[in-house]
Amino acid sequence: MNLNIGLEGSSITRPPFFDENNYSFWKTRMTIFLQSLDYQLLHIFVNGPRMPTRTIEGVVSPKPKNEYNDNDFRMLQLNSKAKHVLFCAVGPNEFNRISSYDSAKEMWDLLEVTYEGTNQVKE
Template sequence: MAQALSLNVSNSVGGSNRAPILVATEYHHWSQRMEKYLRILRRYVWRSVEEGPHVPILTPVQTVGAIARLGGGQPTLNRPNKDDLDKMENDPIAFYEISCGVAPNNFDIIINCKSTKEIWDVLKNLYEGTEQAQDKKFTTALNEFNKFNAHAGERLEDSFKRFNLIITKLTNAGTVRSNHETNLQFLNGL
């Protein structure tokens, strides 16, 4: 049993050559790990997630020479340069890595996405919700923090674990409390 749990934790964390696997209850941690993983993978891979695939700017190039003097020839577009080609490879790399980092049930959700940014946005919306849902999570976590009280007969260790879960919810909702404020709130709740 402990070995299976260790294997699951190992898979969800990932490694230097393997994308972390998304566990639904750990989305916030997964997204941070995946971002770090993609940032070290290659120079502009994470940019592909943030901004979408690179689209080179192609400009019309006039035909020169004998064809142009005779009034013929259509303007053509210049070709992507080496930098453009290099940046264009980042989206498929990020797409592949994120696709490998989701479980089969999540893969069915992202299978029709056209870009890595779209995958990221779909997963974020699925697990974090809309801004309105995020605000509700924040408000709920803040209320739990402010109203924290130890339960009658509850062991100190259990109260502390429950309080730490509330702190984690606050952190995941985007707010960080100082150690002083956190310690004071815990002690007042006892």
């Protein structure tokens, strides 16, 4: 009997490691870990990053990078931080599966669909 199940990654500074087994257990631990780092990180995983926009005459469009303010950079940095945490939490197989995506939400969603299925599959 393996008594080390779940112990890999048991650290307050290192994300729980996903070994492609017991996704629900890992997802719960990862959710708490993200909240402990920065509560907005979980928001990035669930809702996606907030891309900087501007509104001119009622039309919302992407904000040019030279107009980014400190809050815009913080939100973009949170997505990068979320991606980094996820990359640190998975092995090479999952890294290869998710690394082509730009947002942590897309990566998180792919893992969720892969290991839990779509809503139709769950029902």
